[in-house]
Amino acid sequence: MPYLKTDGDVWDLECVDRGRSGIILKLNPTRVLKAPLIIHNMDASEEEKFEADYLKDDNISFLENEKATFQRLGYYEHIVEWHALRSGRIKMKYMSYGPLSRFWQYHTPSRKQLHSWICSIAAAITYAHSRNVIVDDIAARNILIDDDQSAKLCDFTDSAVLSFDVDISQESQDGASIYTDIFQFGSLVYEIITGKRFDFDLFHPSDAEEKHGEGIIPYWPDKNQLPLISHLDYGATILKCWKRGFEDMSSVNAEIQTYDRL
Incomplete structure (x- = not known):
């Protein structure tokens, strides 16, 4: 399937992965390029082309x-290493093992490795x-495994970059906050420990609410x-993540770090 650059030219690189809004193209044995997902379909109808253009702008x-x-x-040991930020693309380290999922x-x-991953992602968040x-x-799809099988947090397409002038604990964007991050971390730990996903969507359309002047309010599970x-x-820690039992991620990280290596 041909993928397009933002100027309409076709990429002449191997696609190693694709997500909801981006593609990962292999530059060389150590580097990849992330670009917006733009699919070229010559047989598309006018309606499909209109929708594709809309999605292109979003991506x-x-x-x-x-x-x-x-x-x-910037650069942090538990976040995927990036090397250049250019127009319409991000150059990053190639993680040969791919996503955790x-x-x-x-x-x-091993159980020791699971513990290491949990500690790394807690520190990254x-x-x-x-x-x-x-x-x-x-989520597991957004955790990359490096050559040494360490875990790195990646994919920040939906992230919110807040001003340093605000208290992040009091802020939210489209319902997302440090507390929804903590909830998602709890779900990730559950998946790492059990191998099963907990697919509870805090922002499911039928559950999340949009209140006047308050934006989207996530729906928390009973x-x-x-x-x-x-x-x-980690069962007690996971439950506290799900039930808003932590004031901040630093408290989660501190509790995670106290566990003996498994």
């Missing part, structure tokens, strides 16, 4: 938002919040909507 905006997020975050299909990580960034899309986790490693 370009998503990538520009991710570039702004990387600029704010795919890694599980071919490898069986804590760092992002310290830079006044709400991550907003924390106890009977949560899986049983008391018997799991």
Whole structure:
């Protein structure tokens, strides 16, 4: 399938992955390029072309938002390493093992490795919040596994870069906040420990509310909507993430770090 550059030319690079709004193209054995997802379909109807143009503009905006997020975050050991931010593209380190969601299909990580991943992602989110960034899309598909099988947080297309003048604990963007990040982290830990996804959407259209003057208000699950986790490693921490039992991600990170290595 041909993918287009923002100027309409076709990319002449191998596509190693694609997501909702972007594609990952391989530059060389150590570098990839992330670009907006623009699909070329010569047989599309006029209606389909109109929709494709609409999505193209959205996908370009998503990538520009991710570039702004990387600029704010800079370089951090538990976040995917980027090398250049250019018009319509981001150059990053090539992570040969790919996303965590795919890694599980071919490898069986040790309990020690699971613990290491959880610690790394907790530290990455804590760092992002310290830079006044709400991550907003924390899931196994957005965790990349490096050559040494360490875990790196990636994909900031939906992230919110807030002014340093505001208190991030009091802010939200389209319903996303540090508390929804903490909830998503809890779901990620549950998936890492059990190998099963907890697909509760805080922003499901039928549940989330849009109140006058307040924007979107996420819908938090009731106890009977949560899986049983008391018997799991990190079970108490996961439940606190889901039930808004933490004041901030720093508190989550501190609790995670106290666990003995498994």
